[in-house]
Amino acid sequence: MFNQFLLWSTLIIPWLALIPLNKNIVKSFIPSSLFGALLLTFIFQIADKFSWWEITENIILLSNITPFVYGVFLVGTIIILYFTYHSFLFFMLTNLIIDALLSFGISKWYEHLGIYKLININSLGVYLLTIVVAILIYSFQKWLDSVIIREE
Numbered sequence: 425m426f427n428q429f430l431l432w433s434t435l436i437i438p439w440l441a442l443i444p445l446n447k448n449i450v451k452s453f454i455p456s457s458l459f460g461a462l463l464l465t466f467i468f469q470i471a472d473k474f475s476w477w478e479i480t481e482n483i484i485l486l487s488n489i490t491p492f493v494y495g496v497f498l499v500g501t502i503i504i505l506y507f508t509y510h511s512f513l514f515f516m517l518t519n520l521i522i523d524a525l526l527s528f529g530i531s532k533w534y535e536h537l538g539i540y541k542l543i544n545i546n547s548l549g550v551y552l553l554t555i556v557v558a559i560l561i562y563s564f565q566k567w568l569d570s571v572i573i574r575e576e
């Protein structure tokens with residue numbers, strides 16, 4: 425029961441964090457956040473094929489990627505870009521810290537709860553994957569800014 429509460433919270437509660445933020449700035453980062461979610465969806469497919477990890481519990485009636493990818497990851501990407509996009513160094517330092525907490529802390533707790541387990545990848549491998557995804561997201565946002573003409 426606690427795991428279901430945790431998974432539903434992971435999906436829903438992060439969205440509340442966007443309420444106080446400037447809507448126009450948030451909108452400008454939605455495409456990059458969706459790009460990141462798409463990348464993570466592909467990574468989950470690859471992970472399934474190569475048995476990197478196994479999701480042992482998920483939200484009833486939804487897929488195993490739903491709570492993390494479309495909750496905390498998607499919103500977290502928007503929030504990190506919102507506060508750090510002005511500086512690649514600040515963006516990367518923030519991601520290095522948050523991804524370390526995820527890979528070496530929260531991940532272990534989720535394993536302990538029986539939500540998932542790592543099989544053919546370790547915490548360092550997960551950490552390196554998240555860093556690559558962060559760099560791709562930042563690069564996508566930079567590219568997007570160069571091709572979109574904004575009305576002033």
